[in-house]
Amino acid sequence: VFSLEFDDLTRTSALAGTLEWFRGNALGAATHRQLLLELNYIINVHSRLREIAADVVPTDDWSAWQELLAVPALAFNQGRSFLDDLRSLGLNSLDSVSLTPLPQTIALAAYAHYQLVERAPVGLVGYLWFFERMPRVLYPLWHEASLRGGVTDKALRALVEGSLVDATRDNHVSNCCQQIVRRPRDLGLATQSLDDTAVLFAT
Numbered sequence: 686v687f688s689l690e691f692d693d694l695t696r697t698s699a700l701a702g703t704l705e706w707f708r709g710n711a712l713g714a715a716t717h718r719q720l721l722l723e724l725n726y727i728i729n730v731h732s733r734l735r736e737i738a739a740d741v742v743p744t745d746d747w748s749a750w751q752e753l754l755a756v757p758a759l760a761f762n763q764g765r766s767f768l769d770d771l772r773s774l775g776l777n778s779l780d781s782v783s784l785t786p787l788p789q790t791i792a793l794a795a796y797a798h799y800q801l802v803e804r805a806p807v808g809l810v811g812y813l814w815f816f817e818r819m820p821r822v823l824y825p826l827w828h829e830a831s832l833r834g835g836v837t838d839k840a841l842r843a844l845v846e847g848s849l850v851d852a853t854r855d856n857h858v859s860n861c862c863q864q865i866v867r868r869p870r871d872l873g874l875a876t877q878s879l880d881d882t883a884v885l886f887a888t
Contacts, residue, residue: 687814687862690879695822698880699887707826711833717840718774720827721767726786728764730794731756734801742806749861750806757854758816758847766843773840793885800878807871810862811878815886817858824848 694700712720735754742750757763786794800808824844831841866875 687811687876687879688818690876691814691818691883694880694883698883700883703887704822704826707823707830710830712827712830712836713834714774714831714836714840717827717831717834717836718771718776721771721843723786723790725764725767725771726790727794728759728761728767730797731759732761734797737798738801738806738809741801746865749864752857752861753810753813753865756813756816757851758820763843763847766846770840770843773837773842789885789888792888793882796881796885805871805874807865808874808878810866810875811880812882814858814862814875815879815882817855819886820847821850 695704731754738750738754739747797809797812800806800812824847828841828844828848831844832838862875866872
C-alpha cells in the first residue's frame, strides 16, 4: 500500500512538481550546498527522535521500530557523507555558515516529532517510509541537475551512495510495517503521514 501511495505521489502531488523541476533545471553549487545543509539538519534531528521513540513506542514492537528508524537516508553515515561533499564545496567548518534551517525544514522535523509524541506513534511509519523511498527517485535527478549547474563529481558522492537500492532492507522494512500497522486506523494514520511528509518536503 505504501509503495503504491508513494508512486502516486511522485506523479500527482507537489512532490511530482519538485521532481519535474529537477529534471528540467540546472542546480548551482550554492543551492546544492544549501540543500545538503537542510538535509543534514533533518538527520541531526532524527538522531534525537530515535531517543524519544524508545520511550513512547510499545515495547513489544521496539525491534521492528528500531529497524524502521534506521532509515539510511537519515542515518549518521549519510550525514557524514553530506559533510564530506560540503567540504568538497569549500565548506571546511559548519561554524562558518548559519545553521538556522529554512522554515520549511523546521516544519518537516517538527511534523515527525508531532506524529511520534502528540498523535499515535504509528503515524511516524509514513514519514519514515517517505525517507526510505525518496532518495532513489530524487537523488539521481538532483545529481544530474547539479552536474548541469557545474557542480563537481566530488561534491555529489553522497547522492550517488544514497540512491542505491538495498533489496534486503526493503524486505525487512516491509515486514516491520506489517508488524506495526495492524488495523485500518493504523493504515490511515500512516498513509496520511506519508502524504503530509511529501507535501512538506516539496514545499
